[in-house]
Amino acid sequence: MVRPPQRRNEFVNTEDAVRYLKQLDDFYSNAARPRFGKRTSLLQYLKDWAEDQADMDDYQSKFQPQR
Numbered sequence: 642m643v644r645p646p647q648r649r650n651e652f653v654n655t656e657d658a659v660r661y662l663k664q665l666d667d668f669y670s671n672a673a674r675p676r677f678g679k680r681t682s683l684l685q686y687l688k689d690w691a692e693d694q695a696d697m698d699d700y701q702s703k704f705q706p707q708r
Contacts, residue, residue: 645669 646664649657 645668646661649661652658652661
């Protein structure tokens with residue numbers, strides 16, 4: 642598992658502090674990136690969408706006003 646950079650108790654100079662902050666930024670910007678497609682596959686999404694469309698068509702045909 643990837644871990645954030647280890648924090649030192651004190652920094653000797655500004656460059657060390659900036660380097661540490663850059664490492665933190667690299668770690669957390671990657672860890673916080675949204676992951677698309679991990680929860681539901683595209684195929685499942687399309688099946689659910691098709692079922693929703695069929696339900697909507699059925700609903701509209703039942704409650705469409707008679708002429």
